[in-house]
Amino acid sequence: MAQSELIHFVADLSLIHTMAKWRVKGAWSGYKPYGSPDLYIDLARILEQGKFDGAFFADVAGTPLFEGKPDATVEWGVGWPRHDPLPLAIAMAMATKHLGFVTTMSMTYHHPFNVARLYSSIDHVTGGRIAYNAVVSGFPQEAQNFGYDTTPDHEWRYQRAEEFLEVINKLFDSVDPDAMLWDRETGRVADPTKVRRIDHEGEHFKVMGPLPCAPCPQGRPVQVQAGASASGMKLAGRYADFQFAIPWNLEKAKAHRAKLDEAAIAAGRSPRDLGVLWAYGFDVVSGPEEAAYNRQRLLDAIPPQMAMIFVSQWWGVDGFRLDPARPVHETVAEIKERNLGPNWSYIDDAVATTTPTTTMAEYVSAWMTDMPCFIGTPEVIADEMEAFHFETGANGGFMLNPRSRVPGDYQRFVQEVVPILQDRGLMKREYAGPTMRDNLLV
């Protein structure tokens, strides 16, 4: 999908209202609390000024339990509250002309017909600026809101996802781009030879079609995925325009990109059809003193109660009391022994990025403040981004997560780093077209 070697940027706005980020000194200053769109609308304007391709909202539609109850999660705001991000994305779209939006849609708990109809409709309202992050939902408390006692089996979720995407694409393709007539003289609305039933009948879904929507501006909204297991990579290789990936270090990122190339080729596509947006933190500073100050400012905002609950949620080990003083490797060994964790890829990453003596508390503070993150002066950040981008195949860009404060962090990035990247010819100066697909294709 990323046909040029330009660096693309998406802003990760998923957690800016939670995980203690809302209380970092200087964050959300002068804005109404989460739920009101004010801050997000200002952010949309800032991101568009900086020629970002989009804003991303992750989503987990559940309240994580800790020791069987929602109390601690609610009390410390661990990924709670979490509204449906779609209305926010639409409010932001109304305040901008080019910025795109990636919102998350579960292929485990939703139905592809609803999703296709919803995203086609939003693509119309936003003038072609919507993408969906198609996830297989590994978080246990989400399952319990959709009729399951526990998260369904990993492979079962991926099999459903495979059929889900097949159906969704058939539905998007069930109305040809030139199907609409809107002929005032004759009263004919559409050419029936250009709209078809899909008559899909599979193991998980039975859908007649056609999609009851006029063809949407992008034809198919941009499709993003983030699964990193073998099944996740295979699915991305087959269907995704972009993948989100966590680049734990350069070597792992290169290996990840190579696997993605293989997955695209195995699915009969070119690796250039499948971009990667590496999930990175960022903190633009004037020097090491400010970097240390910002790190401490973030650590000061994180209540210790919150940190361990958060890891329990991220790893999917509800109710397993994580001891901040215990080494990560020892903790993981017990989790494996007791077979507690459905999110093995995150747990394995924790082991790979720590030493046998790193404690859970050390891991969490590093994880929440340092890893992986571009921290430095504008020139240093531009240099590091450029190097990382080209070393990993220059096929996509970055999904940037503010390390400390919104909206100030993005403002600084747009004012100080973007012009350097533009002067180096690494970032676009103008949007290429009205749709998200137009801009991501450049």
Ligand SMILES: Cc1cc2nc3c(=O)[nH]c(=O)nc-3n(C[C@H](O)[C@H](O)[C@H](O)COP(=O)(O)O)c2cc1C
């Ligand atoms: C950057 C990034 C963003 C993600 N966002 C979400 C999300 O919003 N909701 C969700 O349920 N999973 C999300 N995930 C999880 C993945 O979609 C996937 O379910 C998870 O990695 C487990 O799949 P795997 O076993 O194939 O790795 C995200 C993962 C990454 C790396």
